[in-house]
Amino acid sequence: MYAERPSRLAGAVVWTAAPAGPRAWPVLPDGCMDLLWHEGRLLVAGPDTRAHAVDGAPGRWAGVRFFPGTAPALLGVPAHEVRDRRVDLADLWPAHRVRSLTARVAAAPGPARGLEEAALALAADGDPADHLAGRIVAALQAGRSVAATADGLGVGARRLHRRSLAAFGYGPKTLARVLRLQRALALARGGTPLAETAALAGFADQAHLTRDVRRLTGMAPRALLGGGR
Structure with missing residues (x-):
């Protein structure tokens, strides 16, 4: 429970x-x-x-x-x-x-x-909040590329990677994939068909969504949506 x-x-x-x-x-x-x-x-x-x-x-x-x-x-x-x-x-x-x-x-x-x-x-x-981390999340959550995120924040690619490792545990590319997965799951659990979910969440197509979901979770989307958190 x-x-x-x-x-x-x-x-x-x-x-x-x-x-x-x-x-x-x-x-x-x-x-x-x-x-x-x-x-x-x-x-x-x-x-x-x-x-x-x-x-x-x-x-x-x-x-x-x-x-x-x-x-x-x-x-x-x-x-x-x-x-x-x-x-x-x-x-x-x-x-x-x-x-x-x-x-x-x-x-x-x-x-x-x-x-x-x-x-x-x-x-x-504790220490003040890491506002750069919040801005990284917001940019990637909005579907911006890693390069566009770095440019928009005025930081170089190496600094973005270092800050991402410390704040999120992995680089911005992995974070973007994880956030995209969560966007897709939220849409699909709300009743959006998978093909539409793929487009709205930022995948190239439904096959791309299926491959990425399998890589990150080890399960197919439909099997994943049949369970809980």
Whole structure:
């Protein structure tokens, strides 16, 4: 059982999950990082370049999914260091900080609420937001090419790549593909036919959409649309 809601932290989502069987639905690439809680343990989910197979570990899960590019400044870890990984927060932070945050989450009415409060506190106390990262997302989300994005932001291709690695975990070309995947899924789940979805999301045609979805998720679009997140 999975449920989510918008967070009070701008652009973030708060979610809860309880695996219904030994194999849960895979988590799809979305350009985001998550702060996770699992039965009292805190973890960080790095940005995915492919579908992440959930092992169906028993017990409850909760998380805050940060808007793409915002988590590294809050958590103090470059995104590429945790790409395609789930890492114990204790491996990234000093022990006393982990104990303090764990106690804060435990004292809240529920782990999801506790994680959200922790994320809001990190945003209030941490470094300023990376506005360049937000502008990169906006440009690529609008369907601009990587070259046009670099030109529009007034940065060179190398700087754009470096900033993308730190903020998103991968280069701008991969980020553009991930964002395009999410645009396509949103359209298709809303009832838009796949051929029209491909055109609106920025694919050359439906065959291009199918190939890209398979590369990123390991599943065909119709099979993917038959499941959950």
